Amino acid sequence: MNSITRTHRYLFSVLSGILLVLSFPYTGSLTFLVFIALIPLLLIEAQVSQQNYRSSKVFIHALITFFIYNIGATWWVWNASAMGATMAFVLNSIFMALVFLMFHYTKKFVGKKEGYLSLFFYWIAFEFIHYHWELSWPWLHFGNVFSITPWSVQWYSYTGVLGGTFWVILVNLLGARIAENLLLKKETWRIQTPLIWSFFIIILIPLLGSVISYMSYAEKNDAVEVVVVQPNFDPYNEKFDVPVIEQIKSICALADSKITPETSIVVAPETAVSEAFFEEYALQTLSIDYLLNWKQNNQLPLLLTGASTARFFETKNSRASRPLRDGPGFIEYYNTSLLIDDQQELNFVHKSLLVPGVEIMPFSEYLPFLEELSIENGGTSGSLGIEKEPQVMSGTGLTFAPLICYESVCGGLLAEQCRKGAEIVFVITNDGWWGDTPGYKQHMSFSRLRAIESRRSVVRSANTGISCIINQRGDVVHQTKWWVEDAFNVKVNKNTETTFYSTYGDVMGRSFSFVSVLLLLLTLVRYFKKRFFNSTVK
Secondary structure (H helix, E strand, O other): OOOOOHHHHHHHHHHHHHHHHHOOOOOOOOHHHHHHOHHHHHHHHHHHHHHHOOOHHHHHHHHHHHHHHHHHOOOOHHHHHHHHHHHHHHHHHHHHHHHHHHHHHHHOOOOHHHHHHHHHHHHHHHHHHHOOOOOOEEEHHHHHHHHOOHOOOOHHHHHHHHHHHHHHHHHHHHHHHHHHHHHOOOOOOOHHHHHHHHHHHHHHHHHHHHHHHHHHHOOOEEEEEEEEEEOOOOOHHHHHHOOOHHHHHHHHHHHHHOOOEEEEEEOOOOOOEEEEHHHHHHOOOHHHHHHHHHHHHOOOOOEEEEEEEEEEEEOOOOOEEEEOOOOOOEEEEEEEEEOOOOOOOEEEEOOOOOEOOOOOOOOOOOHHHHHHOOHHHOOOOOOOOOOOOOOOOOOOOOEEEEEHHHHOOOOHHHHHHHOOOOOOOEEEOOOHHHOOOOOOOOOHHHHHHHHHHHHHHEEEEOOOOOEEEEEEOOEEEEEOOOOOEEEEEEEEEOOOOOHHHHHHHHHHHHHHHHHHHHHHHHHHHHHHHHHHHHHOOO
C-alpha cells in the first residue's frame, strides 16, 4: 500500500502535467498521450484515499499538474500580456485543481463508484461553464487535443468537444484502475487482462467509427468563390502606426490580383479597418468610402472585413458604455465584423465572446474599479460592447457565420449561428500578438473542430497567418505561410444541413452540469453529516 512515496507523488504530479503538455497541439502534438496523461495524478488520489491522508494533498498535487499544463501549453500568452498570462495560468490551474478536489470529496464522502462517476460530471460541467462566464478560457479543454487529428473525432458532429473530454477521462480512469491494481494492490498483470482489453477497445471503437465516417463523408458540390487576404501588418507597430487608408489600399491591391468575375466575396482580417469610427457616420469615414468605391469598381458582390467601431447612446446602454468627455451621452466600442453587401449597404455584427482581461474585465459590472486594470489592446482599453446573441450575415444568396478571433474556440456559438441559417463559416483574426509561437497554430487547428461539429467549410483570414480553407471533414486544404503578405482565390462548398450538435448544441454540457450540482449537494450533505452529526452522536 505504501509503494508510492511522497517523492513519487510529486514526480507523478509533474509527470501528468508534462504528458498533458506533450499531448497538446504544437507543444508536443503527441496526441494520444492524452489517454495516459491523467493516470499518474489519479494514482496519487487513489493512494491519498486508501491511506486516509489529508485531502489537501490531492489539491496540491492537482495544482502542480495543471499549473504545468497551463504554462506548458499556453506560455505564448505572455508575449501579448504578462498580466493576462499570469491571470490565465494561476486562475485556470486553481479551477482545474478544485474540480479534481471535488471529485475526491465525492469519492470520499459518497462512495468510490459514485466518486469516479462524478469526475465525468464535474469536469464536463467545468468545461461547459468555461464557455459561458466572464472568466472564459476554454483553450485547454481536453477535447481540443484532437484538433490536429480530425480524422479521429468525426463524431464531434454529435457531441462537440465535450465528447472528446468524456473519452479522455474514461480511458484514463480505466488506465488508472489497472495501475492502481498493479502498484497499490500488488495484483498480477494476468488478472488485469479484462481491463487491459477494455482500455484498448474504448480507444479503438470511437477511432474506428470516426475513420469510417471520415472516409465516407462527401461534401455536396455547392461552391462559392472566395478571395482571402492576409495583409501581414505587425500588430505592435505597423497596425496602429501606418495610416489606416494606406493599409486599406494595400489590402485592396492584394485582393485585386485574385478577383475574378465569379468571385462572391473578399475576406479581410480582424480590425483591418483599425480606426474606431461611429457606425452612424461610417459613410463619412475615409477608409469606408474607399472600400465602397473599390468594391463597386470591381463589381464585387460582397466584402467582409474586421473593423473597430463605436456607437453613441443618449443613456447608458450597458456596462461597456463610457461617458463622453465633451458632452452628455455615452460611447461603446466594438470589435466588429463589417459586411458591405450587394446593395452597397453596411452591416455590422459585434463580437460576442470577448477575451478576459483584454476585451472584457470580468465582473466589473459589480466591481467597476476593475475597468482601470484592463489591458490596452489596439488603442483601446476597458470592456467592449457585445451582441446580445450570435448573429449571421447575408448577401447575394450566401448566409454565413462571422467569427472574430476568440469566438472560433466556442462550438456552441457557431451551432447557434448554423441554426440561424449559416452555410459557411468565416473566421477573421489577428494572431500576430503572440509572435511565432504555438499560439496561432493552436488557434487555427481549433477551427478544424468547428468544421466537424457543424459540417461547414471554414474560411480563415488572419492578419499575419495562418489564413486557410478547412473543408467539412476538418482537413486544411489550402493555407498560407506565417508572417507573409498573401492572398488567394479558392472555391468552397456551402452546406445547409445541420448536424445533431448544430441542432441541439452542448446537450452533454447542460445535462452533466445539472447532475454535477446534485452530486455536489449530495457530497456536501454527506460531509456535514459525517463531520457534525456523527461527532454529536459520540
